[in-house]
Amino acid sequence: MVFDENTLEYLNAFERIITKNFKYLVIPSGEENKTLDNVNKIWGFLNLNHAKRGDFLLIIGGGMTGDMAGFAASTFKRGMKFILFPSTLLSMVDSSIGGKTGFNYNFIKNNIGTLAFPEAVFYDINFLKTLPKNHMISGLSEVYKHSIIGDPTLWNYLKSNPKEFDYNYIIERSYNLKSQIVAIDPNENNIRKKLNFGHTVGHAIESFYLNKKQPLLHGFAIAKGMIIESFIAKKEKILNDDDFQEIRNILTKYFSSYIDFKIKTEYLMKLMKFDKKNTSKKINFSLPSSIGEVSINHEIELKKVESYLLEFFQND
Numbered sequence: 001m002v003f004d005e006n007t008l009e010y011l012n013a014f015e016r017i018i019t020k021n022f023k024y025l026v027i028p029s030g031e032e033n034k035t036l037d038n039v040n041k042i043w044g045f046l047n048l049n050h051a052k053r054g055d056f057l058l059i060i061g062g063g064m065t066g067d068m069a070g071f072a073a074s075t076f077k078r079g080m081k082f083i084l085f086p087s088t089l090l091s092m093v094d095s096s097i098g099g100k101t102g103f104n105y106n107f108i109k110n111n112i113g114t115l116a117f118p119e120a121v122f123y124d125i126n127f128l129k130t131l132p133k134n135h136m137i138s139g140l141s142e143v144y145k146h147s148i149i150g151d152p153t154l155w156n157y158l159k160s161n162p163k164e165f166d167y168n169y170i171i172e173r174s175y176n177l178k179s180q181i182v183a184i185d186p187n188e189n190n191i192r193k194k195l196n197f198g199h200t201v202g203h204a205i206e207s208f209y210l211n212k213k214q215p216l217l218h219g220f221a222i223a224k225g226m227i228i229e230s231f232i233a234k235k236e237k238i239l240n241d242d243d244f245q246e247i248r249n250i251l252t253k254y255f256s257s258y259i260d261f262k263i264k265t266e267y268l269m270k271l272m273k274f275d276k277k278n279t280s281k282k283i284n285f286s287l288p289s290s291i292g293e294v295s296i297n298h299e300i301e302l303k304k305v306e307s308y309l310l311e312f313f314q315n316d
Helices: 012-021 036-048 063-078 089-095 125-130 133-150 152-160 167-184 191-196 199-210 218-235 241-259 265-272 302-315
Strands: 002-004 025-027 056-061 081-086 100-105 108-115 282-290 293-301
Touching: 002 063, 025 036, 025 063, 036 063, 036 100, 056 063, 063 081, 063 089, 063 100, 063 108, 081 089, 089 125, 089 133, 089 167, 108 199, 125 167, 133 152, 133 167, 133 191, 133 218, 133 241, 133 282, 133 293, 152 167, 152 241, 167 191, 191 199, 191 282, 191 293, 199 218, 199 265, 199 282, 218 241, 218 282, 218 302, 241 282, 265 302, 282 302, 293 302
Parallel strands: 002 025, 002 056, 056 081
Antiparallel strands: 100 108, 282 293
């Protein structure tokens, strides 16, 4: 078993069962610890305990833990089986679905990774009771994303219930949307690119904060990324102004102070160039064409992207 230190705090009731029946490794929590050093610790743990390809690695924790331990499992002995027990809202609605694993390298978000699907994913909504408020709010960014890219019913629900959500409902709708997309296009050659909305700019923002004393939670980077990319969609005449204003206003109102920051355009441009979807002179975006629809493979020249970012932050 692998789980992070935050999850360990809430597993005390099972400590005797775990220590008696499982070999386990506790890894540090936080995006800043999603590193090769910690992947190496997991490999060492598996090797020390003579893990075989046919064994199962049980992974309990949030998205960082699942991504990193999933990567370690997918590469150990050319791939051992693993099972996910997501413990955060973000991991329940997003990272546990789709098979993406990896770690941050050279201060670039998810710079190295594999596509490896878990044998099973188990959800227990009671884990959400353990989360601090900011982590719950962060996790909702991916729910908002799913509503914008393909579920206007969910968008209207989120608009109508800004303070009280039925988490079983929003997790189920997010799971259904993403799992259907992944089933059609597991290797991200076409329709799966819709899920990248907000992430081209969002990952650049998150990468920028990886080198800071206080890294930014993934969801807040993505929320800001969605607003900026919706603005880019408007500038490119893909998204009408009414829909842009609605997306911006709803996301700004909900995430409020968590996304009240500015980053120099030159830093974002430098980091966006590392995005694996891009060519040398253009940045590839998945941009909303309306609430519930997304346009994929929208390539924009670097100079235009830079001008859009400058305009956005001048008026933000």
